[in-house]
Amino acid sequence: MTTTELADRPVIMAENLVKRFGSFVANDHLNFNVEKGEIFGFLGANGAGKTTAIRILCGLSKPTSGKIMVAGYDVYTQTEKIKKHIGYMSQRFSLYEDLTIAENFRFYGGIYEMRPQNIKQVTAEMLSKLEISNLANTIIASLPLGIRQKLAFSVAIMHRPEIVFLDEPTGGVDPITRRQFWEMIYEAAASGITVFVTTHYMDEAEYCDRVSIMVDGRIEALDTPANLRKTYNAAGMNEVFLMLARKAKNTD
Amino acid sequence: MRIIFYIVQKEFLQVFRNRMMLPIIFVIPIVQLLILSFAVTFEIKNINLYISDGDHSVASRRLTEHFRSSPFYRITGEGSTASGLDLVQKGKVHQIIEILPGFGKKLETGLPADILIVNDAINGSAAALMNAYTLQIVNEYNAGIVASFNDIQQPAATVNWSFWFNPQLDYKTYMVPGILVLLVTIIGMFLAGMNVVREKEIGTIEQINVTPIRKYQFIAGKLIPFWIIALFELAVGLIVAKFAFHIPILGNIFLIFLIASVYLLVVMSIGLFLSTVTNTQQQSMFLAWFILVIFILMSGLFTPVESMPRWARTVNVVNPIAYFIAMIRMIMLKGSGFQNIANSLAILSGYGVAILSLAVWRYRKTT
């Protein structure tokens, strides 16, 4: 199978993605494409099926059926190749709490086979961007949540992946930190990294280039935020979502 | 293989940074070794004997004298059988010797006379030993009767015995190598396996599974640090054994480490395999504990393998602990060499490769 140039093809292609757990259908025939450099928002309430889908795209779980290509590779047969080209920030813990910032960078950088010199350089750059260069040797557990999340994001992109998957990255922090986090996302996208982010904060939808809204395992809407507001005659994404969610059966 | 190095590095950092783990891994096992080696003994220090002498003859007193003069026996009371039994109830007396009236008369008239030996047999094996000792003393007494009864030299055989490799019959010599094995096993089986489950339980394992890391790299990185720690413990343990307990190390130390390395591979793989079939640390610990207890009981650590019925000895084919214990005792205490253990080592190696492959195969990066 030949990998096609990323310039021609979407970096993520999902055709009729289905994921079943027994009789429960978590993802019901999802269809979407993500273009290179895009910030693609994957919205939906808790329990809508977002995390399930993102795990399939990352190669953490196998879909029940459907054709899915990530970075030009097939998720059924080429998961290990996919992993070389992606970064991931998990919903729970991504950094080791008992290691320092520098040790975490070194570890993940090493796993992605970055050269030690390169690792040092990237670490220094990222820390200085976050203005915490003096904290390089601090244990993660002693840092506030906001910094931890930003660090987790930095680690996720330190090896310059083509796509970075963020699963609910801004949970639990104040609006200012969230705003700062999104600035980091903008920067990453501007440098050519495609960002695939799931969230249940509807206002964050405005920050994305395009969003899809999942309800009960199905994509009920897929468009730019501006278009969606027009289509549903809504003032903000919150309203759009509420209209769609009226039909939902599966929310917490 | 730099990737393996990075994982090993992280693991070591995490182990050494954990305040509580350090003493647990390094101090406590050694303390255990020191303490437990003194505790685990089946030898009988002395037998609390109660004499119920209903005869009060020269003969009965002479018999009693035999026991009184033996360093093994402590005559804690004399009186009626009933009070003797009560003392046994209370746990104060181990054995009662009952001599009925008429004992001396019978012997004088050339008839055999009975005595009754009553043992507290809650501890069956101790009772057997106590009984055997007492029978020996009775035998000696009988030999004296025979000798004095006839003038002519009776044909007899002289039975001599000698104890090789452990002439003092020091129980520690037997147990210390076994306890060493036990300690090393706990570190190998538990820590290594639980470590993987811990990442599963906390959630950091997802972050690992999403990287291009290969299964074998991850597993090697997880096992190697504990393999090193376990071998280090073995070394310290051997030093303690030699200098604190004066356990002989007649054979080749490198041979011991070679076997230990292979053994650790087996035990860790088992721990690892368990971690792939469990989701929480508690489950994995439990399962490991279950298997460990069964294996230890059957391994010959406390009780000899030969005493087990045939079916049990067959099960031992898959019991790595049995192999290691037998080999370490043979090498340390008897000076056995490579050719004596080559067979067992080969089987153990094959076993290790099989289990490790099984564990690696079972570990899924994609669920």
Added chain:
Amino acid sequence: MKRFIIKEFLHIFRDIRSMVILFGMPVAQVLLFGFAISNEVRDVHVAIVDPSHDVITNAIVQKMFASGYFLPGGELSSSSEIEESFRQGKNKMVVVFSNDFATRFQRGEKPSVQLIADASDPNTANLLVSYAGNIIQNYSRQLIIAPNVPVVNPETRMLYNPALKSVYMFVPGIITVLLMLVSAMMTSISIAREKELGTMEVLLVSPLKPFHIVAGKVMPYVLLSFINALSILALSYTVFGVPVNGSLLLLLAESILFILLALSLGIFISTISNNQQTAMMLSMFALMLPTILLSGFIFPVENMPLPLQIFSTLMPPRWFIIIVKSIMLKGTGIAYFWKETLILIVMTIVFIVASVKKFKIRLS
């Protein structure tokens, strides 16, 4: 509060794997101890060095191998081969007859039989030599031509355990270890788990009082250990005939006391551990191993060196095992072990107070 306890119960019972192990383990242990483990001498390979191969030596050898203790381990041509034979590991003893045995025997020259035992296992070596020696002495006495020699005939009676079944001694210990495992170890890990996963804080800010939280967490384990202990008793009684000669009620009452003590120990450990791994290792090394090795479970305390005997007085299992053995095997009443019971009560109080203190410190 009730809902909390129910949740804890469900949580544990849904964990099928742990359940299976929890109940299966003591069963396996009882069966093992009953059927497999023993200190008895049996099927031990013995090699012979016999230069003369005469009537008497052959008869002695035959008697030995007919006894059920020994199996033929081959013939060695001389004593120089003994060491290597032991090194190989199969033979545990070598019987060396002096040459011209029968001739010397008849002439009254008292030829020697050397019993060379591999004493790397001193217990077995002792027994081997004892048994072999007895067989030889008995046989040679049979050859004595003096029928009316009066000897003392010893008759043996074994109290409480006539068949010398090792399972009798171990069942009390198995119960103790099990109670310790479930009530102490599992409890400590369970509480440490809440701490590790961060859910403890959630519980603490809920309307539940700390006492309720802890009680809710340990209640299922209490029930579990109880059921487990009963099933062990039932199993050992039905399969091996291990009796409960004394009062079953008294046994259960003492067990509850011990469970309480084990619980407070477990809680105490959880207050000083920050994660599960620590709690587990601490429980393992500070509780389980000493329980198994120092409490009198397998190795009698009275044979240990004095400092260890003193140390073992600090160990609750040591006292509990005495109580259980007294009730089950000796059939005695509380008059015989009120001292031990008192000790357990005092220990329980001490540890409950200690855990409460520690818990309060943790909270602040």
